[in-house]
Amino acid sequence: MDNDFFQGYKGDALKILRDKNVRVWGQAHIETTRGDFQGTVLPRAENDDDQHIVLKIATGYNIGIDVQTITDMKETGYKKANYKIPEKEFPYTQGLPKVKLFGTGGTIASRLDYRTGAVIPAFSPGELYGAVPELADICNLTTEKVFAVFSENMGPKQYVSLAKAIGKEIENGIDGIVIGHGTDTLHHTGAALTFMVQNSPVPIVLVGSQRSSDRPSSDAALNLMHAMHAAGHSDIAEVMICMFGPTSDEYGLLHKGTRVRKMHSSYRSTFRTIGDTPLARISRKEIIPIKKNYNHRRKDKNVKILPYFNDKVTMLYYYPGMKPDTIDNLVDAGYKGIIFVGTGLGHVNKELYPAIERAHAKGVHMYMTLQTIWGYVHMFVYDTGRDMMAKGIIPTGNMLPEVAWVKLSWILGQTDDPDEIKKLMLTPINDEITKREPYNGYLVYQGGVPEVEEFIKKVHK
């Protein structure tokens, strides 16, 4: 028998399956020192041990059998499961906007993977309608699977191909674009597309889910509905991220691709606009703008696609006592740009100065951002700040560290003239640096304080 029959099994477990001629998806009767077991042999996750065989028993549950306890086993039947989401053709409705969905993988479109035992992106955008039929009331949808990678595997190559694909769709007269995306690096892609796709006449909405769509309480369906609604119907023609506002299934928020950040590892309401308010609130019924000024939807097709990227830019998260060789090694490795993520107002220790000077002399472009996430870099307050500026580190206002990394990479993909680079870095394309921080731009409330507790009780989180 060929290896495929024993999907994921190795070592002792594989040996006994082979010896007893029992295949994955075969019905097996197993005799053990702990009694008899019956069920369908399932594939085993690659990283699990080689001491157990996974069985689905008649009641639908899975159990593992310790191979050391097995005295005999027999295959009594065979039936391979066919996991398939019912696929239906997306209906066309006269009068609804045309929306294009780009599938890139991630939790919004995922299914079980036996290889790793985790969820993988494999649910084709075409199957979405079968799972979320409400989408047909919002728009006329066409889909395209650009690539399928996990969020953490998204990178420069993907940014470039997405930007080009978006340009082509706008050329073809689409009314809005939705990009299904894993959430981990959703905000990196948001920034990249803001820089690469400029002056878009239509909304470009990035959406993901914090709970995979194989869970009944997944946020995927509602996020998709919100995103399609925003892409098809909103007047805001910008690159946006559309995710849950509160953790409750109530409304979503539209965030600017350059001002948003994932702030909790697992909450549904993980994406927050930093240092400003979100663009708009969105439900299945309405879109309520929060910001007064934004780029409006247009009829023309005058989009600028600037698909550039230089992958020799790195980020350095400073810690007390950081040694100069961390910088030296980066410079020696050929890095052309460094985004510092400094403490407080934008600081690193004096010990690093010689390394910074060396890097500057070698033409490395260095910019300062903040570990505090909120607030502005301000290097005039203390001497160390002035010293660093003198040594070539340029403050980036309230640009988020990830955004600064994306932007410098994008700029270095176009030019290596320091003045030009600096000018591009510090001239905001879409609010990656804002002139002012409104009072409601920084709200991190603390539990336990009576008025906060009252607020939490009254308002859905």
Place this chain on the structure above:
Amino acid sequence: MVKEKGFNPTKNYNKTKEIIGYVPIQQATQEIYDRIGFMSGLEVHQQLLTKRKLFCNCPAGIYQKPDEYDAEVIRHMRPTLSELGEYDGTALMEFKTRKEIVYHISNDSACTYDIDDTPPFPIDREALEIAIKISLLSKLNVVGEVHITRKQYLDGSIPTGFQRTGIIGIEGEIYLKNKKIRLIQLSLEEDSCREVSDIGHIRVYRTDRLGMPLIETVTYPDFVNPDEVKEGCDYIRFLNRSTGLVRTGIGAGRQDVNVSCRGGSRVEIKGVARTRWIPKLTHNEAFRQWALLHIRKLLNEKIKDKKKWKINHKLINDNEITFTNKSIKNAKAAGLVIVAVNMPGFKTVLSHFTQPGKSFTDEIGDRMKVVACLQKPFMVTSEDINPKLKKNEAKKVAKLLKSEENDAQMVFWAPRDDIKTALETIEERCLMAFDGVPEETRKSFEDGTTIFERVLPGADRMYPDTDSAPIPLEDDYIEKLKLELPEEIIVRYRQLKKWNIPEDTYTYIFSKNLYPLTERIILELKINPVFVGTFIGHRLKFIEGHFKHVKEFNYKIIYAMFKYLLDNKIELELARYMLSVVYEFPKMDFDSVLESIKFRKIPKDEIISRISFLRNKFSEVRLSDKPENEEKWIMGQLYKTAIGNIKLSELSEIISKKTSK
């Protein structure tokens, strides 16, 4: 509505009840159950006594009051595919209800895991260990590796939409007095939320109980009569409690009872809180199915082509029919839409008996309530036991619907958005009647009747939990746990029998896990077993039911009390009088307890010596000459002084001897 003269729903109800052979449970015999093919199995749930919840570090057993909460979260549930690529029927039904689920969260008892904003933490080892011990006691084959499975629940009772659960053992057995019952499996799972309210499209839950470790013991359908089901259920509960590692009290043990009759279907009666309700519930359910099979026969005789069968309906406008019924008037005033429905060929079916006080109409109505979220009252029919429409109104309805002689009609009222679902539900339930008994879960009531709760879920709602790694259970570990097990309930049962302890004490002794105490008192203190058994099974039970419980009281104090009496050479009968004081004031030392019941230590001889004095006294006050009267009177005079100082039986014998002289 269009009625032939003489058709009377009440008569029809009684007639059909007789035809199917319904008898009250008191009159039912094994022959009757064999005739209808009674079959039943159990799913017994038991909370485990652990410090924390199963998949997070919240404390277990902290409860919040219905209106106490710190935050609210809202979720909607959507059906998803099972591992084998199928949708589950229950899930699809729940989705139809369009429920908004509201969770009331208390910071003391729930965290972000409970509300599905944080992935699970590693399983609670304490819970796992208890579950393995109970599996071993239940003679189950313990699995080599526990796999956490997600079992879908779209009713919202768990915020994730699924219950994390894992099988610990399969294929076991327990022994009842006269037979063996086979077990299918035992699983370890997280408990669900407690419902606060369910009105219209909004259902509210509390998250305090959510996530607490729970085991579920599932039996094969080996029970053949209602009493046996109860016996089996008690046995499993006692077995769980014999470990001393499970929670007790209201809600800590709950069971679902599966019932069918011959030709019927598996119906699950959910959440039966007390085992004494089981006999009547299972009895009625078997007969409800038997009645539905009779309805199937009637329908298939009357209606040839089921595939062509469908309802027709009309929305009733204001001016078409003026109803005098108050509920309909109120509904109109509230802006609800009034809908008339014709069910071809369903005459005599609507008023067909199903359960005591219920007919087929309730089968339709209960489903409409759940699936379309209608608020009762929301319907009248042409076969209500107490007609709610005037004759001319009923006629108008039938005419409007172009009903024929053998049709039945319904008028219902609902918000406009719910009408489509309501109509689908009516048609769906009627069509199911052609096939017999739909598989359902049903909610139980104390009077022994049940109502539809949801479609019975199947194996299609299972999905491997991708957030948890499998947990291996090694042989060494299981062998170690085997050494810590108490003996089996059946062994204990036989020992109590051998000691001649009366059987009416067993339930109490097992349910409070007092066997180990009873055994210790008998063996270590060498006290008469019958005395100990009845003292615990009757006296302690009585005291517990009539005196206020204080949390300092521990059953072990009873051992100490007997030991004290033995050490002080006081007759054990005094314990009877001490117990109420000890129960209410467990911290009081025993000397003070004796003082409080006014016990004085008097030598035996002194008490006996008083007999001759009392004999003389009796001759003065005597009411009769009969020696037994003299005996009784003297005993009465000495009783209070005697207790504790001399065995009452001994004293009685001495008096008897002396008076007969």
